[in-house]
Amino acid sequence: MAVLLLSIINLTRYEYLSNMIDLFSSEIEVDSQILSLELKNKFYYLKRMDQRFYDDFSIRDYSFGDKNLRVLVLDQNNLVVFDDRKISFGDKIDLNVVSKAKSSFETVSKRAKNKDGAHLLYVVTPIARDDEYIGSIFVIKDITEVMDEVNFIENRVLKVTLPIIIIFGALIFIYFINSLLPIEKITEGVRQVTRGKYDYRIEDVGSHDLDQIVNSFNVMSNRLNEIDEQQSIFISNLSHELKTPITSIKIITESLVNASSTVDKAVLNELLGDICTETERLKDLIDELLYLATLDKKNVSLNLSYQSISKPIKYAMNSLKALANKKNISVDYITIEEIYAEYDYSKMVQVFVNIIGNAIKYNNENGFVKITETQDRNNVEIHVIDNGIGIPKKDMKYIFDRFYRASFSRARDDVGGTGLGSTISRDIIKLHNGDIEISSIEGEGTDIKITFPKRFEV
Numbered sequence: 001m002a003v004l005l006l007s008i009i010n011l012t013r014y015e016y017l018s019n020m021i022d023l024f025s026s027e028i029e030v031d032s033q034i035l036s037l038e039l040k041n042k043f044y045y046l047k048r049m050d051q052r053f054y055d056d057f058s059i060r061d062y063s064f065g066d067k068n069l070r071v072l073v074l075d076q077n078n079l080v081v082f083d084d085r086k087i088s089f090g091d092k093i094d095l096n097v098v099s100k101a102k103s104s105f106e107t108v109s110k111r112a113k114n115k116d117g118a119h120l121l122y123v124v125t126p127i128a129r130d131d132e133y134i135g136s137i138f139v140i141k142d143i144t145e146v147m148d149e150v151n152f153i154e155n156r157v158l159k160v161t162l163p164i165i166i167i168f169g170a171l172i173f174i175y176f177i178n179s180l181l182p183i184e185k186i187t188e189g190v191r192q193v194t195r196g197k198y199d200y201r202i203e204d205v206g207s208h209d210l211d212q213i214v215n216s217f218n219v220m221s222n223r224l225n226e227i228d229e230q231q232s233i234f235i236s237n238l239s240h241e242l243k244t245p246i247t248s249i250k251i252i253t254e255s256l257v258n259a260s261s262t263v264d265k266a267v268l269n270e271l272l273g274d275i276c277t278e279t280e281r282l283k284d285l286i287d288e289l290l291y292l293a294t295l296d297k298k299n300v301s302l303n304l305s306y307q308s309i310s311k312p313i314k315y316a317m318n319s320l321k322a323l324a325n326k327k328n329i330s331v332d333y334i335t336i337e338e339i340y341a342e343y344d345y346s347k348m349v350q351v352f353v354n355i356i357g358n359a360i361k362y363n364n365e366n367g368f369v370k371i372t373e374t375q376d377r378n379n380v381e382i383h384v385i386d387n388g389i390g391i392p393k394k395d396m397k398y399i400f401d402r403f404y405r406a407s408f409s410r411a412r413d414d415v416g417g418t419g420l421g422s423t424i425s426r427d428i429i430k431l432h433n434g435d436i437e438i439s440s441i442e443g444e445g446t447d448i449k450i451t452f453p454k455r456f457e458v
Contacts, residue, residue: 019183024141025109025123026190027213028069032107032125032137033193034220037227039073039137040129072138074098081135093138101126101136111143119144189217198225226398245278252278291424300431302344304456309339309380313371316352324360324369331356331369339373341380341454347428354421355384355448362446363388375454384448391440399438400426432456 073082078098080088097110101124109123121141127134185202192200198221202214252271294300310333317331324331359369363386370385391399400422429436434452 020146021109021111021121021143022187023183023213024121024143025107026186027216028109028123028139028141029107029125029190030213030217030220032123032139034223035137036125036127037224039127039135068142070140072140073135074138075135076133078102078136095122097122097124098136098138100124102133105133118142119147186213186217189221193217193221193224198228245282248278249275289420302431302456303346304342304344306340306342307345309341309343309373309382310335312343312345312348312352313356313373313382315349316356317371319353320357320360323357327360327363327365327367329360329363329365329367329369331360331371333371335373339375339380341452342456343432343452344428347431351425351428351450352384354425355450358421359384359386359388359446359448362386378455379451379453382450384450385445387445390442390444390446391438392442396438396440400436 071082071084072080072088072093074093075081078093080091080093083089097108101108105126105128107123107125109121112120112122114120119142121143123139123141125137125139127136189200189202200221201218252275256268256271313333317333320331356369356371363369367387370383372383372385374381426436429450429452432452433456434450436451437449438446439449440446
């Protein structure tokens with residue numbers, strides 16, 4: 001009986017350790033998946049090692065709530081480009097666990113011991129973009145305390161009398177079996193999300209200690225599900241935008257072919273003009289998609305010059321004058337003093353054409369658009385304010401998302417455009433180390449605030 005009980009204790013100890021390791025790995029993997037999504041859009045950092053990574057990006061913003069974790073980011077050659085302990089920056093990590101993650105494109109975890117005898121858990125999550133391996137997130141967790149705690153409990157149990165071993169061994173066994181149930185639920189949740197079921201949610205696991213992990217998992221899966229839905233909407237809208245001009249051109253062309261011998265010259269010119277209009281619309285959409293793809297590569301060069309900030313604003317106002325006059329909207333530029341900054345003129349023109357253009361398009365007849373600018377010692381701040389239809393509160397946090405389309409109350413069929421201008425404007429301002437913020441009240445108007453430094457710093 002004693003041998004059987006010892007076997008049960010050892011088995012329970014092994015199962016407990018295995019499941020605790022699975023729990024730690026699952027928790028780290030959840031946070032690593034969130035970080036990996038962001039690094040896919042910031043992967044240029046993985047190709048160069050400079051201080052800017054530390055300045056622009058905070059790993060700890062992506063959960064990793066356990067302060068005992070050490071988080072490293074490796075590039076495609078296994079060189080450390082980020083280390084939150086700032087110890088191994090630039091070193092090469094040649095570990096089997098990293099190689100396995102790189103070759104399998106799957107998260108790999110492994111227990112190990114360092115030279116000091118500490119028990120460590122390695123969890124490596126690959127970062128891939130367009131089926132190309134671009135790096136990995138390497139997380140190290142010290143599990144010595146967990147191992148020591150388990151060993152301590154085991155030794156205490158072995159020292160008591162056989163009746164007590166029988167009684168408490170049975171109780172501990174039951175306790176551990178019950179503890180495995182919530183861990184299994186979390187592991188199953190991670191497995192389902194990995195398979196693409198982003199709407200999967202973990203219900204209450206009945207363990208207060210695991211509530212934070214469950215909440216983090218549900219928040220992550222909810223955000224992944226939103227991104228997946230936004231991408232589907234984007235593809236649907238894009239298909240509609242491409243189909244509309246192509247259909248129009250097809251109908252006009254068929255009409256010309258069928259009536260080529262009888263069509264009046266004036267009608268012919270009108271139909272050819274319609275073809276040109278639809279072709280130009282199609283070209284504009286493709287140009288914006290290509291430009292957005294260029295910005296996404298994060299290696300866009302800026303043609304910087306130190307000049308007045310009023311230049312791109314006045315250019316945008318002049319190019320949009322006809323649109324404003326059509327709706328009898330006043331566009332006022334209020335400036336107290338000439339403000340100079342270092343920026344890319346052509347790209348900043350595109351920002352203000354998009355922002356001021358939206359303020360006019362989504363405004364009411366006889367409305368107004370007001371543009372103001374201020375400065376402090378280091379930064380420029382520009383506001384574009386309108387008294388238009390505003391933005392619904394539920395849309396605010398998504399308005400600059402790449403795959404999010406504006407609410408149907410701001411339907412693009414009524415105002416034209418491709419729906420990509422806000423995303424492009426946001427990305428251009430980010431390239432200038434700036435920020436763009438939006439505040440709006442539905443039915444009252446919108447205020448877009450743009451800030452960026454006077455001097456561009458690499």
